[in-house]
Amino acid sequence: MPETMPDNRAWLGVLPVLLVVAFSAVIPLMTVVNYSVQDIFDVHTRLFVGFDWYRETLRDPRFLDALVRQLGFSAAVLALEVPLGILVARALPRDGRWVGVLLVLLAVPLLIPWNVVGTIWQLFARPDIGLLGRAVNELGIPFNYTAEPLHAWITLLMMDVWHWTSLVALLAFSGLTAIPGQCYQAAAMDGMSGVQVFRHVELPRLKSVLVIAVLLRLMDSFMIYTEPFVLTGGGPGNSTTFLSQYLTTMAVGQFDLGPAAAFSVLYFLVVLLLCWLFYTSVIAERGER
Amino acid sequence: MSWMAWTLPTAIFFAAVALSLVVMTVWERVSPSVARRGVLPMVTTRGDRFFIALLTAAFLHVLWLAFTDAPVVIASVLALVAGIALMRWG
Numbered sequence: 001m002p003e004t005m006p007d008n009r010a011w012l013g014v015l016p017v018l019l020v021v022a023f024s025a026v027i028p029l030m031t032v033v034n035y036s037v038q039d040i041f042d043v044h045t046r047l048f049v050g051f052d053w054y055r056e057t058l059r060d061p062r063f064l065d066a067l068v069r070q071l072g073f074s075a076a077v078l079a080l081e082v083p084l085g086i087l088v089a090r091a092l093p094r095d096g097r098w099v100g101v102l103l104v105l106l107a108v109p110l111l112i113p114w115n116v117v118g119t120i121w122q123l124f125a126r127p128d129i130g131l132l133g134r135a136v137n138e139l140g141i142p143f144n145y146t147a148e149p150l151h152a153w154i155t156l157l158m159m160d161v162w163h164w165t166s167l168v169a170l171l172a173f174s175g176l177t178a179i180p181g182q183c184y185q186a187a188a189m190d191g192m193s194g195v196q197v198f199r200h201v202e203l204p205r206l207k208s209v210l211v212i213a214v215l216l217r218l219m220d221s222f223m224i225y226t227e228p229f230v231l232t233g234g235g236p237g238n239s240t241t242f243l244s245q246y247l248t249t250m251a252v253g254q255f256d257l258g259p260a261a262a263f264s265v266l267y268f269l270v271v272l273l274l275c276w277l278f279y280t281s282v283i284a285e286r287g288e289r
Numbered sequence: 290m291s292w293m294a295w296t297l298p299t300a301i302f303f304a305a306v307a308l309s310l311v312v313m314t315v316w317e318r319v320s321p322s323v324a325r326r327g328v329l330p331m332v333t334t335r336g337d338r339f340f341i342a343l344l345t346a347a348f349l350h351v352l353w354l355a356f357t358d359a360p361v362v363i364a365s366v367l368a369l370v371a372g373i374a375l376m377r378w379g
Contacts, residue, residue: 058355
């Protein structure tokens, strides 16, 4: 034991937050777990069913399909938005009077509510009256996101890239502006090419902000609901039905509270695992432990 | 608290989780954890290993329920053994 115990009284300052989190997150989560082991008929009529809902959900092909779609969507979003965001950030001027204007313009898509983004793209991509859908069809490329699953996916991904690449770009820009000018001068003296400067000077210093960007986009895309709901409604068929939409159909549409609660707990576990993996990789990367 | 739809098994489960947190806190106070590297591919404290053990237990149960109809108690025993091993050698 150390000779003097550390003074941990500052932790008491966290107590109010702990109470709020307990009230708004922990107790509701406990209730969901309670629901997940029961068949709920009404407030007073419940039947204990053990792990039956979990077993049923884990063997439900619709759940597994939605999970695979969700993982695929998140992977595609990251593969598109992170490189594109870095490219945009590198293309921005680091100083001068236009920087502020460009940053504000970049931030505009982030300020638009999700359902509005869905509506914009629903109209924009329509093959009959939408500018994008009509133009693509006029070019001789058949495009109809309401009927073709591939077209629906492409439209969804374009919409997400349009909405969220700015976030990655702004984060990457903040990382780039923090790199001292001397690093660039040293790279120039060494005769580094643009690619080498990016690889050996910029990328290592961007790692921290990029991990934050990846984590934010991963979590957000993994929980996406409103945009696909407005744009495609999960269709055509179930081709763009992601986990949250299937869960909402189950909980609110069908009022299957027990299975929906088991679904929620499984969804939560996957998110928890992904968060932990990223957190651990960040800690390992920084060598903090 | 009836709106929370409590059952005896879930009450025992959450009581066990709460109790384990209290025990871990007291243990840390009595004997502060030292970060070390065991069989896991990163340096961990006692709390890290406990969290990993809980996560492992959760996913062991998930896999068990997904792939077999055998009694879940076997998965619980396996999770307990894995948890002890992780705490000791993780």
